[in-house]
Amino acid sequence: MKQYFSLRASVCLALASMASSSVLAAGFQVNEHSANGFGRAMAGQAATPENASILATNPAAITEFKTAQFSAQVSYINPQVDIRGDMDVAVYNESGEVLFANTYDASEEDIATSAAVPSFFYTAPVNDKVSWGIGAFSNYGLATDYSDSYNGLHFADDAEVTSFTLNPVVAYKVNDTLSLGFGLNVTYAEAEIGTAIPQAFGALLGSDALGNATIVKMSGDDVAFGWNVGALWQATETTKLAFSYRAETELNLEGEIESDLGAIIPAVAELYNQGGSLDLDLAAITEVAINQQLNDEWSVQASVVFTEWSAFDKLNAELDSGDDLLLKEEDFEDSLRLSVGGTYLYSDKITLRAGYAYDDGAVSYEHRSLSIPDTDRHWYTVGATYALTESTSIDMAYAYIKGREAAVSQQRSIGTIVSDLTATEHAKANVFSLQVNTSF
Template sequence: MKIRKLPLALLAASATFTAAHVNAAGFQLVEHSASGLGRSFAGEAAIADNAAVMARNPAAMSMFDTIAVSGALSYIAPDVYVRGNTGVSDIDQALTNDDVVPGAAVPAGYFIQPLSDKWAWGVGMFSNFGLSTEYPSDYAAGSLAGETKLITLNLNPNVSYRINEQFSIGAGVNAVYGTAKLLRNFGGDGSGPFPPSGTSAYLEGDGWGFGWNVGGMWEINQNHRFGISYRSKVDLDFKGEYHSDIAAGIPSSNPFPTGGQTIGGELTLNLPDIFEVSGYNRLNDAFAVHYSYVWTGWSTFQEIDATSEGIGSVLNKQEQFSDSYRVSFGGTWYLNPAWELRAGMAFDQSPSRTHKTISIPDNDRYNYGIGFTYHLSDKGNLDVGFTYIQGKEGAFEEELNESVSIPFISKGDAYIAAIQYNHSF
């Protein structure tokens, strides 16, 4: 099967609320560091206070004069619900799931080595996209619900070059590995519009994709600098399997019926490009402000179209995402040589503004972050960050078939904690 137009949502077509699993709209992950989490990732392409800056701007590696390493672990605890909105109590109760998204850990690691006073190189391992959602096998709208998992790992080697005291540039390549699973159930009790229990669609596979990233840094002086970066689209080419318990031979069925038989195929996931511009201004010895604007090219995601060789389309779903943006603002307090405190907030625009579905009932959200750095020694320090994500509640209708639409309400909050150790040599 082959999925076009950012078909990561194929995996979400089982009535999943991907956005609440993550710290950015759609199913984008921004949990690259604990230091960034504590400031709502404001100023990430310009601050360069540890090696994790590589995930946002390769040009910032030019600011390091010794080897630097960072390792981070974030834990996301979502609080997401999807509820029926028909006005009929029994139906709404059957359509309700108050625990859509399980908790998840997101690791990241970075290494930077200066080669001379001009050149530096480094490598990062992190994730820009991911999701995990679960509905009970007997969920009433079972043909829209089930289990969804997407895990991606970006191996990102980079190089930077310092042009002069003020300007640096950097570039890298992205080797992205992904695994994906989709299970959609019939669900229900066999009455009304919901078919009896069974698997209406099952997809699973893994694969690789490749892309590139570039960045620039303008250091006006040691207290004022600006960063800009761009990360290209990545097409993940999956090899996978598909099957359905729908009896073979049923005409015009979506998903395609195989009667339980497994068929092979391929699936392509088109991840969007990301553009970021950031600033950092240290106003005095005690306080600095920082800010970011991030644009994500979600308009590549218009539909899900899974195909299998010799068969054609086995699953099709409209999503109609739009490009979205994220703005953030934060501050850092340098209390003394041992302690730094930080805070920030962000607004994250939903890409599903004109066409919401139960597969990705994404809404705008606000992020509030706090955190600190404790310097253990001249060489090592510890970062801790916390963020609360407050999502807006949204109402929409999901089309079960050509004649039946089901109204829903969804809302997703999340709590994120992260810890990180940084060391220089």
């Protein structure tokens, strides 16, 4: 019975790794919607309507376009996330005496998976006052994967969250200086996570065959609905100000929970090999932005983005059997991203951009884990636009994102085996974005 309850706690904590963070933004947020915006670290994005990709940030800004616009973007994200640390392991008998103790390497290289993130946007004016559009993009996602030989697989093995949002919008030009916009969001999300018994633990549990056995694997998906609003104000002839808000999206991921350990612990087979659901809230996002024209060639941009990660306070699972399990108190914290950028019109065909952003992490030290190694990060970006014709252009951007070194400390039990892990996370990423825009 003692072994069962220890394993049950391990399973619950393992399920919590569904909230693993991305190296690119606080929590597991995705910002790759616009190559032109990415070139200036997304600074002033809500106030800078250059092409149809503005729809993802501020629906009100699409009234600036007098003809139909189409933009297609793809970003290639190449992260490098390394874990360096040690894990102290002790095996106890029923009397609490230590039967075995050892220190294992808990280091792992390149745990985050590279990915291509596409997005598509279309906008069109209905008349002088009303415009509409639709966007297809992702606001949240992650992918981490530890090797089969990693000694901390019972803390984290693999985790993947993928989301996709369709965002139809309508905008109204109130007067010559003010536009308002409203959108609906249809978001599909799927997730798969798993943890396993490390190979080194097989012999400690009495069978080498238990090495790499799945402790728990859960997969599920859901469709949820939300909304967003925006405003664009031409404060002066050279100053645009913007406000945008994307509401929280509440998902209930339904799927299956599986475990390989039912053969040795029947209660595990009964409890975890069944259907279930897990609540996952995608945080609300608020942006205040400015675009200031300095002269005919130069302009500067800035944004403050507030993400309400405090809504992600816990993970709660409901199993088909009726069991209601509080998996983990997450206690994420609200985060800020501050960004500044500049745009230079080099010629009629070439526009150059650069930017910097400071992105505040959403996870505090006491809640950081191998699956949630979130930390503060710095963005350094450059970009350019080349006009192929009067109606078609290509945007390119590159970003180097550097995370602050983050300390991780965790403890977990599997039966009579107790593990204490102390490690640091080192994260960086290279991101390449390419976008084509056309008007017609």
